[in-house]
Amino acid sequence: MRIHLQNPDNDPLFDFSRKMWDAAVARAPDIGQGHAVTIGVTHVDFVAAMREAEALVTDVSVIRAMSPIAAPNLKLLFVTNAGLDRLAPFDWLPPGVILMNNRGTHTAKAGEFGVMSILMLANRVPAMVTHQREGIWRKLWGAVVGGRRVTVVGLGALGGATATHAAALGMRVTGVRAHPAPHPACEQVIGADDLDSALPETEFLVLACPLTPATRGLITRKRLECLPSDAGVVNIGRGELIDQDALCDLLDQEHLSGAVLDVFTPEPIPAGHRLWTTRNLIISPHTAADDPATYNPRSLDIFLENLRAWRDGRPLPNHFDIARGY
């Protein structure tokens, strides 16, 4: 098969290399060997490779920059991001091409970031950092997390890994997802329609779901106000899941005890934006789920796993469902 890996031209930290491909093939020789593989970075590289390529591995930024894509032989498009919301609507996708996202690459890193964020809220770190910024020594006590209630919205790779870590620390986890199937880390799983019933008992709210028409603006001001006044909020999903201004208001009023956010509206956060000075807030620059050391090797493993399924005529584990948006 002719496989093309196209690197973005602005982010060398996450570039694919020939060595990386060879290492992935060595881990999965049954499916990795015998392909004609090209790697590109410029627009010229891309156009040339697409004349022949049957599979393309690249990221959202490349697709946005290169569309429309002229690729008469393309069968498989593996996007190295998990959330493809910035590619919607998907009318640019050549007919018949199977689209995959990269869910699963982020599991380990995002799970650790998620449980770290819960521990930071339980230990009042966002408030400590606010006092530090003000140069004020003020005793503030946290509490152990065992037995405390966390609600995790989205039980995919990110939310599932966070829930698993939280349960390992003895927390009581409520999961929220579109179709409330049980999850081993969750005491209960509820549908998104029942979210309101869980909020008054939620000590920690973790947002880890994709951005879709159904989840955009999910966490309204009213829902934030339904949380207990010492609750904390984590967002590792997308900024648009939440009413960000309402969150900032409630943090500044100390209606909430703190927040750890990795995603914002807009990104990058502009200079002078209120987020920079909102109290009891920790800002992570949308890197929670990404570990440069393991990201690309893991992405290639997942791509080859899907290629194997495709060869064998099985359903693709990372098939992206355009209608549901993940």
Place this chain on the structure above:
Amino acid sequence: MRIHLQNPDNDPLFDFSRKMWDAAVARAPDIGQGHAVTIGVTHVDFVAAMREAEALVTDVSVIRAMSPIAAPNLKLLFVTNAGLDRLAPFDWLPPGVILMNNRGTHTAKAGEFGVMSILMLANRVPAMVTHQREGIWRKLWGAVVGGRRVTVVGLGALGGATATHAAALGMRVTGVRAHPAPHPACEQVIGADDLDSALPETEFLVLACPLTPATRGLITRKRLECLPSDAGVVNIGRGELIDQDALCDLLDQEHLSGAVLDVFTPEPIPAGHRLWTTRNLIISPHTAADDPATYNPRSLDIFLENLRAWRDGRPLPNHFDIARGY
């Protein structure tokens, strides 16, 4: 037995109450029942109770304020702090009185704070907070902790719990203690004399040992310089374990990637002190190990456990060894 609980007069969050005592007795009726228990808060309360008391449960601040202690019948003195360095030298202790500290109360809370701090360093949170303070959006990537090396100095309640959490995340833990007996969470345990050999491979250095003549100034500037330039430092022991100025220099020069400190020299940190503006540093106000909701109940459980051992003629689990300082 006549038991007196003396609360400090400045910290009601950590006061003992009659209800708390009764609850502890209900958990350990075999040893808790049948005592004459008084609870005091003023100097007058203290002096009156000490005329008869055979056991005293109180904290370091009360002992410092009330010394010398006139207590002709005193046999047992249980101090509700773990580190008693501020009571040295121990010439104020009435002869024949058995001194106990509160090691073990802090295990759960300190362990969670310890592993949270490691995760914060692995995720570059101290640098993110510095950028946030400056109002600058700058991408910064962390890495998963699995397989990475942490060195934990002190394997008592605090360090042992931190090591256990770190090992559960797949980290490779080197323990450092005075007498290098094995520890289940540690790949290796070395003596304090061998600390230098571990530093060049240490990605995270966690200080969790008591302050004694042997550990004061243990982490010198030279030792900090032996750490890899992207290493991180956690201190949940005592500020005086480390050359704090050297640490601030190395953080400001980005020779180290970050630090999470709960203890300082001096405390409280004065207004205008360089610590407030040191880069890539998170300041926690010496509350890492304390959870008000569980502290006193747990302290009373530990006191009763020691009282039972004393009644039965067994060694006291929390006996404080003045010579070694913990």
